[in-house]
Amino acid sequence: MPNDSxxxxxxxxxxxxxxxRPVTLGARTAGPADGNPGEKRATDQxxxxxxxxxxxxxxxxxxxxxxxxxxxxxxVDSSARRQLAEKVDLTQVxxxxxxxxxxxxxxxxxxxxxATGFLGLVxxxxxxxxxxxxxxxxxxxxxxxxxxxxxxxxxxxLRLRGKLSYTNIGFALAPAAFTIATLxxxxxxxxxxxxxxxxxxxxxxxxxxxxxTGTTASPGPAGGRPAALYKFAVTDLRVTDPFAAFxxxxxx
Amino acid sequence: MPNDSxxxxxxxxxxxxxxxRPVTLGARTAGPADGNPGEKRATDQxxxxxxxxxxxxxxxxxxxxxxxxxxxxxxVDSSARRQLAEKVDLTQVxxxxxxxxxxxxxxxxxxxxxATGFLGLVxxxxxxxxxxxxxxxxxxxxxxxxxxxxxxxxxxxLRLRGKLSYTNIGFALAPAAFTIATLxxxxxxxxxxxxxxxxxxxxxxxxxxxxxTGTTASPGPAGGRPAALYKFAVTDLRVTDPFAAFxxxxxx
Numbered sequence: 001m002p003n004d005s006x007x008x009x010x011x012x013x014x015x016x017x018x019x020x021r022p023v024t025l026g027a028r029t030a031g032p033a034d035g036n037p038g039e040k041r042a043t044d045q046x047x048x049x050x051x052x053x054x055x056x057x058x059x060x061x062x063x064x065x066x067x068x069x070x071x072x073x074x075x076v077d078s079s080a081r082r083q084l085a086e087k088v089d090l091t092q093v094x095x096x097x098x099x100x101x102x103x104x105x106x107x108x109x110x111x112x113x114x115a116t117g118f119l120g121l122v123x124x125x126x127x128x129x130x131x132x133x134x135x136x137x138x139x140x141x142x143x144x145x146x147x148x149x150x151x152x153x154x155x156x157x158l159r160l161r162g163k164l165s166y167t168n169i170g171f172a173l174a175p176a177a178f179t180i181a182t183l184x185x186x187x188x189x190x191x192x193x194x195x196x197x198x199x200x201x202x203x204x205x206x207x208x209x210x211x212x213t214g215t216t217a218s219p220g221p222a223g224g225r226p227a228a229l230y231k232f233a234v235t236d237l238r239v240t241d242p243f244a245a246f247x248x249x250x251x252x
Numbered sequence: 253m254p255n256d257s258x259x260x261x262x263x264x265x266x267x268x269x270x271x272x273r274p275v276t277l278g279a280r281t282a283g284p285a286d287g288n289p290g291e292k293r294a295t296d297q298x299x300x301x302x303x304x305x306x307x308x309x310x311x312x313x314x315x316x317x318x319x320x321x322x323x324x325x326x327x328v329d330s331s332a333r334r335q336l337a338e339k340v341d342l343t344q345v346x347x348x349x350x351x352x353x354x355x356x357x358x359x360x361x362x363x364x365x366x367a368t369g370f371l372g373l374v375x376x377x378x379x380x381x382x383x384x385x386x387x388x389x390x391x392x393x394x395x396x397x398x399x400x401x402x403x404x405x406x407x408x409x410l411r412l413r414g415k416l417s418y419t420n421i422g423f424a425l426a427p428a429a430f431t432i433a434t435l436x437x438x439x440x441x442x443x444x445x446x447x448x449x450x451x452x453x454x455x456x457x458x459x460x461x462x463x464x465t466g467t468t469a470s471p472g473p474a475g476g477r478p479a480a481l482y483k484f485a486v487t488d489l490r491v492t493d494p495f496a497a498f499x500x501x502x503x504x
Binding site: 009010011070072073074075076098100101103104105112114116162165166239 | 261262263322324325326327328350352353355356357364366368414417418491
């Protein structure tokens with residue numbers, strides 16, 4: 001299919017990686033020249049996204065999603081995994097999925113570049129080593145972002161919130177074992193509103209998604225009865241609540 | 253971001269358009285040279301997909317999804333709409349969504365071409381005029397397809413089946429007004445297994461997706477009480493069954 005539109009065109013992948021992580025409140029102190037980000041005060045947890053700061057024009061100084069150009073011998077999914085591995089330890093990314101194609105003609109200056117957007121999720125107990133130009137940012141107070149990256153991040157955030165309500169995608173944000181209080185905090189943080197812990201436990205248990213580990217958490221500073229620990233029984237993405245009537249007969 | 257991988261590369265869109273349509277049983281008689289597809293005997297309804305037959309190499313004679321190369325001034329969504337309008341009256345396509353990027357390095361011969369796949373749906377009462385090289389094909393007996401188009405069609409079919417179980421996507425396959433018997437036939441056909449009509453009506457009604465039109469269908473040849481007609485109350489895509497506990501407080 002020879003056609004002029006095939007020339008001077010590039011394909012890139014861009015990943016919005018989210019995790020529930022400690023939020024630093026107050027101004028961050030300036031770090032020394034070696035890139036040390038300075039003192040942090042961990043006071044609360046919030047949904048955060050992994051961004052790197054562009055050093056060069058175009059959009060120098062703006063924050064960008066990890067990713068880059070597709071190589072000749074890879075497809076977009078392997079490209080996303082490869083490029084993520086360059087920013088963060090990939091074994092700590094528990095879920096990765098395409099969110100859509102971003103292809104407005106002038107979304108980046110110069111050569112036309114078509115992006116495949118991805119959603120990536122990192123569990124609460126992962127603490128991936130990240131390069132000096134990279135940092136976690138709370139989703140409510142995102143800095144100015146390069147190109148259309150804020151649209152790509154917003155699409156991924158919307159996908160995450162949607163899938164929390166009809167799939168088991170919470171497995172990819174939760175640690176290996178957790179109390180219901182922790183799970184509630186993860187869901188409330190990712191959804192952006194409070195969640196009733198009793199309902200949360202009942203809904204996920206009824207759908208076979210939650211299993212007790214048989215162990216308990218060590219009691220907090222206030223003492224009291226130690227809380228039971230749970231794990232996700234299924235750790236690949238499933239629609240947890242299809243209408244029963246529409247399931248194939250052999251899946252009932 | 254100058255890089256060699258940006259040269260000699262193309263982007264295309266490919267749409268898997270599905271509709272529930274009369275199935276022709278038995279061998280189709282050969283049509284005359286003008287492309288007339290010959291006599292059909294309409295005996296039943298089935299889920300069908302719109303394909304066109306490639307006249308030229310590569311893959312001459314094989315059936316392909318409608319679509320083609322992205323133009324410099326359009327994004328993939330407008331390209332899909334434009335190219336579909338060239339094959340079928342677009343006002344009759346009730347739903348169109350991206351299903352994913354197909355980017356295996358050698359998926360088509362020659363210049364590397366990256367495809368954005370789409371799912372398109374046509375309602376039961378639409379009868380779009382289609383060109384001579386284009387025909388509806390039952391999804392259970394698909395002919396040999398060009399390139400990786402059968403993978404793109406399979407992905408769209410899977411997406412349709414999934415969304416029938418947790419969204420109102422049936423609106424895009426159903427006619428403007430329908431009996432529950434017709435709706436059951438549409439769902440059973442699209443899902444590939446039988447569906448209980450009482451459950452179907454109860455589930456969709458409880459979620460506010462089904463509304464009576466206040467009229468009845470004309471009685472069939474067997475006579476009997478005329479059946480009530482219904483319509484979809486919401487005709488844009490919604491997740492119909494999010495866990496109530498996870499909805500934001502103002503949506504309860």
